[in-house]
Amino acid sequence: MSAPLHQDSSSLYENKWVFLAHSIALEQEAADRLHELAETMEVHNNRVLYELFTELAAYSETHAADIRELARAAGQGEPLPRFKAWEYFWPDDESPEMFHYARVHYLMSVEDALLTALAVEQDAESFYRNIAKCTGNPEVETLAEQFAKEEREHVLAISNRLSIVEAAAQNASSKVLNQTDFDPPHMPE
Numbered sequence: 424m425s426a427p428l429h430q431d432s433s434s435l436y437e438n439k440w441v442f443l444a445h446s447i448a449l450e451q452e453a454a455d456r457l458h459e460l461a462e463t464m465e466v467h468n469n470r471v472l473y474e475l476f477t478e479l480a481a482y483s484e485t486h487a488a489d490i491r492e493l494a495r496a497a498g499q500g501e502p503l504p505r506f507k508a509w510e511y512f513w514p515d516d517e518s519p520e521m522f523h524y525a526r527v528h529y530l531m532s533v534e535d536a537l538l539t540a541l542a543v544e545q546d547a548e549s550f551y552r553n554i555a556k557c558t559g560n561p562e563v564e565t566l567a568e569q570f571a572k573e574e575r576e577h578v579l580a581i582s583n584r585l586s587i588v589e590a591a592a593q594n595a596s597s598k599v600l601n602q603t604d605f606d607p608p609h610m611p612e
């Protein structure tokens with residue numbers, strides 16, 4: 424199989440190789456974002472979220488490696504097409520590496536961090552769901568459904584943590600009338 428020259432929605436939905444290449448790119452970008460969030464939480468000395476985001480980043484990395492392995496096994500030595508950033512086609516016209524980057528900064532609150540991680544996982548889930556729904560290729564459909572299910576687990580893990588944080592925040596705000604921390608966190612050298 425030769426790498427397609429033009430990326431469009433039909434090759435993403437119908438061509439297993441194109442789908443797998445996009446999936447790997449998406450998982451790697453998700454891992455990068457989650458690592459950034461983990462580092463931000465480390466600066467805040469938030470051990471619980473540092474561990475949660477590190478774990479989720481590891482899932483994305485494992486997933487990317489699994490998909491690469493899948494592609495290798497199915498391709499019988501045929502290399503997966505490699506695209507330049509601008510050659511990828513993303514359904515929402517928004518590549519994953521662009522998502523929510525502006526929100527990752529050192530003053531980010533715990534809730535912001537969780538919401539950003541949630542968006543990363545939700546974007547991944549809807550990417551796969553959309554492909555599972557629209558593809559006419561049963562092999563791609565099966566894979567995309569399986570990937571979407573895994574992302575759902577991550578969405579739920581973050582949602583659970585978010586409700587704990589929100590409940591704690593409500594509790595705290597009912598006790599403390601106006602407690603705002605304007606101290607910049609300690610930045611590592």
Ligand code: ZN
Nearest residue numbers: 483544574577
């Ligand atoms: Zn995930």
